[in-house]
Amino acid sequence: MQQLEDKLIQWRRDFHQYPETGFMEMRTASIVASILDKLGFQLKMGKEVMSEADCMGKPTEEETKKHYQWAQKNGAIDDYLNPFSEGYTGIVATLDTGKKGPIIAYRFDMDALDILESDSNEHFPHNEGFSSKVHGKMHACGHDSHTSMGLGLATLLIENKEELKGKIKLIFQPAEEGTRGAKAMAAANIVEDVDYFIATHIGVGVPHKQFVAANSGFLATSKLDITYDGTAAHAGGSPEQGKNALLAAAASVLSLHGISRHSGGTTRINVGQLEAGAGRNIIANHASMKVETRGETSEINDYVKEQVTSIVSGAATMYQVKYKIETVGEALSCKCSLDLAGILHKCAEASPDIEISQLEDNTPGGSEDATYFMNEVQKNGGKATYCVFGTELAAGHHNEKFDIKEDTLIPAVNILFQSAKVIMEQ
Amino acid sequence: MQQLEDKLIQWRRDFHQYPETGFMEMRTASIVASILDKLGFQLKMGKEVMSEADCMGKPTEEETKKHYQWAQKNGAIDDYLNPFSEGYTGIVATLDTGKKGPIIAYRFDMDALDILESDSNEHFPHNEGFSSKVHGKMHACGHDSHTSMGLGLATLLIENKEELKGKIKLIFQPAEEGTRGAKAMAAANIVEDVDYFIATHIGVGVPHKQFVAANSGFLATSKLDITYDGTAAHAGGSPEQGKNALLAAAASVLSLHGISRHSGGTTRINVGQLEAGAGRNIIANHASMKVETRGETSEINDYVKEQVTSIVSGAATMYQVKYKIETVGEALSCKCSLDLAGILHKCAEASPDIEISQLEDNTPGGSEDATYFMNEVQKNGGKATYCVFGTELAAGHHNEKFDIKEDTLIPAVNILFQSAKVIMEQ
Amino acid sequence: MQQLEDKLIQWRRDFHQYPETGFMEMRTASIVASILDKLGFQLKMGKEVMSEADCMGKPTEEETKKHYQWAQKNGAIDDYLNPFSEGYTGIVATLDTGKKGPIIAYRFDMDALDILESDSNEHFPHNEGFSSKVHGKMHACGHDSHTSMGLGLATLLIENKEELKGKIKLIFQPAEEGTRGAKAMAAANIVEDVDYFIATHIGVGVPHKQFVAANSGFLATSKLDITYDGTAAHAGGSPEQGKNALLAAAASVLSLHGISRHSGGTTRINVGQLEAGAGRNIIANHASMKVETRGETSEINDYVKEQVTSIVSGAATMYQVKYKIETVGEALSCKCSLDLAGILHKCAEASPDIEISQLEDNTPGGSEDATYFMNEVQKNGGKATYCVFGTELAAGHHNEKFDIKEDTLIPAVNILFQSAKVIMEQ
Amino acid sequence: MQQLEDKLIQWRRDFHQYPETGFMEMRTASIVASILDKLGFQLKMGKEVMSEADCMGKPTEEETKKHYQWAQKNGAIDDYLNPFSEGYTGIVATLDTGKKGPIIAYRFDMDALDILESDSNEHFPHNEGFSSKVHGKMHACGHDSHTSMGLGLATLLIENKEELKGKIKLIFQPAEEGTRGAKAMAAANIVEDVDYFIATHIGVGVPHKQFVAANSGFLATSKLDITYDGTAAHAGGSPEQGKNALLAAAASVLSLHGISRHSGGTTRINVGQLEAGAGRNIIANHASMKVETRGETSEINDYVKEQVTSIVSGAATMYQVKYKIETVGEALSCKCSLDLAGILHKCAEASPDIEISQLEDNTPGGSEDATYFMNEVQKNGGKATYCVFGTELAAGHHNEKFDIKEDTLIPAVNILFQSAKVIMEQ
Known part of the structure; x- marks a missing residue:
């Protein structure tokens, strides 16, 4: 066990030093694939497990190529890099025990954030020499530890293969940040046959040495990039010739924030950025906005999104400009299966x-695209839950000083492994 | 002459006591028709001289019927009332001299305003006992004197018929206020054959005993009634079920006032009323707005009106409500024919x-639908002007204490008569 | 009992025929006072039990006087009318048993609504000949039955006086609609000494023969009348001289609806009317809005109200106009005391x-100003609850066909009476 | 003359290759100062002729220092660079003839634009090898030729010094673009004693070989940088804790564009940029806007600016954020002195x-801060005009292909010189 704990920490610290943002997890994925392959898992990778049409908010081809070159020079495992070269960085690793039994899936996300890591002397990764080597990128949400936990679980499963039944799928997902990656994997039908699905997160408000087996409070969400294109004109000389994209955006902003509350539950709307x-002295011919909607249920979020569409298209008509709404991220709401959660509990x-250990927490909070998997599994009659391993955080998620307690890793891996065993016995 | 002056004053005071607003000038028109008929003019009346489809802002059938009954009881000449019973209250009276010569037209407007006349002791009509007998209606723009002048001119023309050549048309127009009536008469082709057209107004800033032969500063204008219809809902219990017409209106208002200036000249936009x-505690399902646009030229006003349409329809899309834009008044811009104005001068x-006497004044100012006649005449190669007889005003136009000097009437009639004679001689 | 039931129905039908809206319940109050006086209650009335400064949304003095004259002619009991003549129509009737014991208060509201009652043949009050005799006013929320129940409870209390201990206060409150009247009574300290407080309502979604002992889902609310006053100007001739109140209102409307959601719970905001x-063709110099805020707690409603104040004052600054915000109604949130509710249950x-019978219902819903009493009582260490007697409704509250089942009355009165007895025994 | 023409072209092409934007004209000014000094003019430079407090839109100290280093390395004349090192790059060069006579001033502006010059083969400066050596900066408004003309005029004045009377001041002004530099020089009282003031521009719509002696159509203008600062918050987790600067900006934008037209003349308002x-997913805590107002007169522009202030401060109140309005450029309106223009004509x-040659052109058009000098001179009883030397433009002002005909230079210099002689003779 000490040996596995050492490995968990070593993996986590390696990933921490080479943070890769959504759809860019090429180095990470190549290392994960290499390890899982050697352990004996069957691998499906890249476009095999991701629907191209359902990738949201994917970086440009140029950015992707550039990062591929970076990965090649920064420790990616060459033999496993190719499937991920175009930015489809998902992996599904299957262990088929050969024995009759349920199909159980665990999801781990791998992506980092565009945050500049702190170089404070109080920051543990800095002091221990494993802080980010990529300026402006950082694992500030713990996905480095999630990936490490996934590899740890894989190790335990192989070590105890003889005791197991059914199949186990380990899903390594890209681009959870911005809720962009899960939909594409779900759309590739990777959980179609799954009976039990467990996603997990570290931290998120749960104290050290505590556990929540079912976190059902996720808000459905849509991340929308909205642009207006009009016609420039000299504001002094011929203002009437302009088609003012800035005015269309400003009118939209006020109306978007005024989208009606919903009697069915919580909603959120935010225009977070406008340029x-x-x-x-020029009538503005272009405007772009970054918008986010949320709803206590997927239906309520859909309601908000529909209002956004009406407002944005209407404002385009008002100012005789063109508009585009691109969905660059999306997540659903989900109610955890309490019987499955009970096992974890x-x-x-x-x-x-x-x-x-707490069975259930329904406090409305953030958003998660693991909900795509969960809804899919439940729709097919399976069970799904989202559990949280508490830890002591040095600073909140997405903070430059974010850090976890590494002693959270091995208990988490053990509990996940135990859950597999108990499920199989049912 | 003294006799004619007495008549002018008597007519004016009679009309002043029985003010009738736009498309309601039934009593007035019946009296005018009766006098002109007796003088020997050929009369065309009502729908003969007004295109039904082009009447803007006409009162409802019910209001019209009710007023007809009022007119019957308040001095309308029964034998002449019928053509005006449905609210088409225009008259074209023609004097054909039988001699070869030009066709000259003079326009006089007849309508009053929804204003409560002052009962101050300083108010001349009150003191002389000829103030309005209709509560809340008043001749506060001098159209009573215009109608009187038209009858005076008719009298002089008949008295001097032997000296005349060609044809003279006297146009008595309803609903100049709100610029609603002229379009319908022009659309009935009543000035199609006119060579010289003269419209006139009393007051409007020109001092007593002064005259302006060509007033070209009229702004084109549109009067728009705009409504939104949505869906009501309980604002506390189910706000998301509402389609909010009030929000659509509020968004429109801000955008309408933000319609871009035009480098080609003056523009105006005003949402003057919103209900x-x-x-x-109800999501508003209805909103109505009274809107006015103006432009230094008809083209510029059209530009503003087009923006209004985009904005109003776009805001309807934003809030998923229905909209209606009704044009309830409209006037054009016009440049007076200076050679014709020169004769009047x-x-x-x-x-x-x-x-x-001043030949021309181009100061941008109000709006006038006589411009429909003027543009039509000029388009066909004729000449048109709009002249102003200065007077001393007791208070500004549309004020409850508005009053003119009655000694302005006889000189005005004489000058108009002289102009006819000079034109015929050309 | 049959006799009491007959009385309950007779009272209810009498009040139903003479509906009086908030602060106008003069006829009703005079009858209530007369009955209670004869039964032997000690009465405090009018300004004795209402703080003038805390009356919200009270009609004008002129309207009040006019209604006083109406009441005199429509069945008010002359000897008891005087205390209510200025519109302070509250009554506190106390029965002091002379024995040691708790002080228990029951609240009944008396006001009707500005609704035209249905004359459909399917409408029970119409068929039975007791529908509203006042055009455009109607008891469409059941307060006629509440008042009747209050008189019924009074009757039972007196009949069983010997069995009772402590003091019982019956509060007859005006102007619950619009949440206007309770604050003024609470501010007059009428529940300062109360140990147990029970408010009640009929219907509101609870089925016939069912009961809810604690309705805690009330949203705090504020009803705000907002006005802007600017400067009129001619929209064509001198628009820059205007100070546009309509624009200030439109800008406010958009921003008000955009007040941020609150992570602590439900909020509502509505601008329901704008004129x-x-x-x-006039720059608007006046605008008035009817606004409503709600919050899951009083604190959250206060948050919304503060944003309203910022927005309304800021928009006034934007457009250089003056503003006024008048609170014409207000209610708090409240959590019922479950031990008291348990007794009713x-x-x-x-x-x-x-x-x-259901102990508790926390579904967020409407608003109630009985919460002023409840908070006050709880603040002083007392217990308070709000219970609902289910009935079969012919149509929803505030509908022109609203009607209750009269067989709900006598059980309600009995349960309230029983609750008093049980409380006294504790 | 050929020799002077060669010099004019050589100077112009040198300046063209080293374009310096407003308050950065260090290299340019050092060369100008060097030449004028050698010619024998008395020089006042930098802070001697510029009021620090009145410099608008001046770059930061850091940017200024950086440019100073650039100038040192790119041909600035070391001996003359020091007075301009802090970005106060104005020069007043005086020729005192010693003889009694008027004080005549000519203004030339020196600054370039942030435009990337075309490298098209059709672009004359590119083909001739004198296009900009500074990426992203370009003399695209002809100020290189203005500076050259000023040096040409200086040369002629010195060559003909014996014929002259009175004093001649040559004003080399920085930062005309954005109308930022003149106010600071006028505030330093450099035209306090001037009897005749002549500013000039090349091109601006006047055809080749044509001249306009009095261009009076400048609109007064203000360039405003506006910022809002609020409080960030998580848009999902605690939106109510944000103070939304983006909403304040959006509300401002709509209201700014809705500033009322002015009956006194043309106005303009534009929010050209918003970030x-x-x-x-963050409530925006910062917003910045670039805004421009214009008015047919300084008074009308002041009216618009006052509305901007009300709107911006009001929107800050609405959203509980802080605001800052910085005036980064300003120009006045001005009517040319036609008697002075007559001399140039x-x-x-x-x-x-x-x-x-045309005496006067009043067409409303762009803006110019030479108007500060003109108003100041006229206020003190002097005469001022703004003349335009027509040229054939390869492309419009501020276009990447802008270019003038160099044969416009020598006639312009000659006419300016002749004007000085004629003025002196009066």
Whole structure:
């Protein structure tokens, strides 16, 4: 066990030093694939497990190529890099025990954030020499540890293969940040046959040595990039010839924030960024906005999104400009299957490392695209849950000083492994 | 002459006591028709001289019927009332001299305003006992004197018929206020054959005993009634079920006032009235707005009107409501024919009652639908002008204490008559 | 009992025929006072039990006087009318048993709505000949039955006076509609000494023969009348001289609806009515809006109200106009005291007329100003609850065909009476 | 003369290759100062002729220092660079003839634009090898030729010094683009004693070999940088904690564009650029806007600017954010002195190189901060005009292919010189 714990930490610290953002996890994925292959998992990778049409907010081809070159020079495993070269960086690793039994899937996300990591002396990764080597990118949400946990679980499964039944799928997902990657993997039908699905996260408000077996409070969300294109004109000399994209954007912003509340539950709408115009004395011919909607259920989020569409297209008509709405991220709401969660809850209660285990938490909070998998599995009659391993955070998620307690890793891996065993026995 | 002056004053005071607003000038028209018929003019009346489809902002059938009954009881001449019973209250009276010569037309407007006349002791009509007998209606723009002048001119023409050549048309127009009536008469082709067209107004900033032969500064204008219809819903219980007409209106208002200036000349836009909603706790399902556009030229006003259409329809899309835009009044811009104006200018200079005559004034100002006639005449190769007889005003136009000097009437009639004679001689 | 039931129905039908809206319940109050006085209650009335400064949305003095004259002619009891003549129509009737014991208060509201009652043949009050005799006013929320229930409870209390301990206060409140009247009574300290407070309502979604002992889902709310005053100007001739109140209102409307959601719970904001402007061609110098805010808690509603204040004052600055915000109604949120509710719950379960009794319902819904009393009582260490007697509704509350089942009255009165007895025994 | 023409072209092409934007004209000014000093003019430079407090839109100290280093390496004349090192790059060069006579001033502006010059083969400066050596900066408004003309005029004045009377001041002004530099020189009282003031421009719509002696159509203008600062918050987790600067900006934009037209003359308002927010899921805590106002007169522009202030501060109140309005450029309106223009008109008519000279052009158009000098001179009883030397433009002003005909230079210099002689003789 000490050996596995060492490995977990070593993996996590390696990934931490080479953070890769969504659809760019080429180095990470090549290392994950290499390890899983050697352990004996069957691998499906890249476009085999990702629907191209359903990738949202994917970087440009040029950016992707550039990162591929970076990965080649920064420790990617050459033999495993190719399937990920175009930015389809998902992996599904299957262990088929050959024995009759359920299909159980675990999801781990791999992507980092566009955050400049702190170089403070109080920052543990900095002091220990494993902070980000990529300026402006950072694992500030713990996905480095998730990936490490996935490899740890894989190791335990192989080590205990003889005790197991059915099939186990380990899903390594790209681009969870911005809720962009899961939809494309779900659309590739990778969980179509799954009976039990477990996603997991570290931290997110749960204290150290505590566990939540079912986190059902995720808000459905859509991330929208909206642009207006009009006609420039000299603001002094011929203002009437302009088609003002900035005015269309400003009118949209006010109306978007005024989308009606919904009696069915919580909603959110935010125009987080707006850039418009080319110069003080020019009627602005371009505007772009970054918008986010949320809803307590997928239906409520759809309601908000429909209002966005009406407002954005209407404002385009008002100002005689063209508009485009691109969905660059999306996640659903989901209610966890409490019977599956109950198994995890019991495993956690049985763990010497967990002091408090909670079955369920429904507090509305963030968003997660693991919900695509969960809804898909439940729709087909399977069970799904989203569990959280508490840890002590040095600073909040997405903060430059974010850090976890590494002693959270091995108990988490053990509980996940135990859950597989219990499920198989049912 | 003293006798004619007495008549002018008597007519004017009679009309003043019985003010009738646009498309309601039934009593007035019946009296005018009766007098002109007796003088020997050929009359065309009502729908003969007004295109039904081009009447803008006409009152409802019910309001029209009710007023007809009022007119019957308040001095309308029964034998002449019928052609005006449905609210088509225009008259074209023609004097054909039988001699070869030009066709000259003079326009007089007849309508009053929805204003409560002052009962101050300083108000001349009140003191002399000829103030409005209709509560809330008043001749506060001098159209009572215009109608009187038209009858005076008719009298002089008949008295001097032997000296005349060609044809003279006297046009008595309804609904100049709100620029609603002229378009319908022009669309009935009543000025199609006119060689010289003269419209006139009393007051409007020109001092007593002064005259302006060509007033070209009229702004083109559109009067628009705009409504939104959505869906009501309880604002607390199910706000998302509402389609909010009040929000559509509010968004429109801000964007309408933000319509871009035009480098080609003056523009105006005003949402003068807005009424929306049915109750504090109800999502508003209805909104109505009274809007006015203006432009230094008809083209510029068209530009503004087009922006209004885009904005209003776009805001409807934004809020998923229905909209309607009704044009309830419209006027064009026009440049006076200076050669025709020159004739009036000389007649005025020759008048002992005019101290200062000015050929032309281009100051941008109000709007007038006589411009429909003027543009039509000029389009067919004729000449047109709009002249102003200065007077001393007790208070500004559309004020409850508005009043003119009655000694302005007889010189005006004489100058108009002289102009006819000079034109015929050309 | 049959006799009491007959009385309940007779009272209810009498009040139903003479509906009086908020702060106008003069006839109603005079009858209530007369009955209670004869039964032997000690009465405090009018300004004795209402803080003038805390009356919200009170009609004008002129309207009040006019209604006073109406009441005199329509069945008010002369000897009891005087205390209510200025529109302070609240009554607190106290029964002091002279024995040591708790102070228990029951609240009944008396006001009607500005709704035209249906004259459909399917409408029970119409068929039975007791529909509203006042055109455009109607008891469409059941307060006629509440008042009747209050008188019924009073009757039972007196009949069983010997069995009772402590003091019982019956509060007859005006102007619950628009949440206007309770604050003024609470501010007059009428519940300062109350140990147990029970408010009640009929219907509101609870089925016939069912009971809810604690309705805690009320949203806090504020009803705001907002006005802007600017400067009129001619929209064509001197638009720059205007200070545009309509634009200030339109800008406010968009921003008000855009007030941010609150992570602490449900919010609502609605501009339900907007009227602005005096004419198409005039820069609008006046605008008025009817606005409503709600919040899951009083704190959240306060948050929304603060944003309203910022927005409304800021928009006034933007357009250089003056503003006024008047709070014409307000209610708080409240959590019922479940131990007190438990007593009612048991009394209901013991009643042969109640098939299902529910202890608590927290579904967020409407608003109630009984919450002023409840908060006040709880603040002083007392207990408070709001219970609902289910009935079969002919149509929803505030509908022109609203009607209750009259057989709901006598069980309700009995349960309330029983609750008093049980409370006293504790 | 040929020699002077060669010099004019050589100077112009040198300046063209080293374009320096506003308050950065260090190399240019050092060369100008060097030449004028050698010619024998008395020089006042830098802060001697510029009021620090009145410099608008001046680059930061850091940018200024950086450019100073650039100038040192790119041909600035070391001995003359020091006075301009902090970015106060104005020069006033005086020739005192010692004889009694008027004080005449000529203004030349020196700054370039942030435009990337065309490298098309059709672009004359490119083909001739004198296009900009500074990527992204370009003399695209002809100020290189203005500076050259000023040096040419200086040369002629010195060559003909014996014929002259009075004093002649040559003003070399920085930062005319964005109308930023003149106010600071006028505020340093450099035209306080001037009797005749002449500013000039090349091109601006006047055809080749034509001249306009008085261009009075400049609109007054203000260039405003406006920022809002609020409070960031997570848009999903705690939106109510944000103070939304983006919403304040959007509300401002709509209201700014809705500033009322002015009956006194043309107005313009434009929000040309808006940037706001830090991320999709963050309540935006910062927004910045580039705004421009214009007015047919300085008073009308002041009216618009006042509305801007009200709107911007009001929107800050609405959204509880802080605001800052910085005036980064400003120009006045001005009516040219026609008697002074008459002199230039006659000189132009006498020139063999000018085919058509026009006394006056009042067409409303762009803006110019030479108007600060003109107003100041006229206020003190002096005369001022702004004349235009027509040329054939390869492309419009501020276009990447802008170019003038160099044969416009020598006639322009000659006419300016002749004007000085004629003025002195009066």
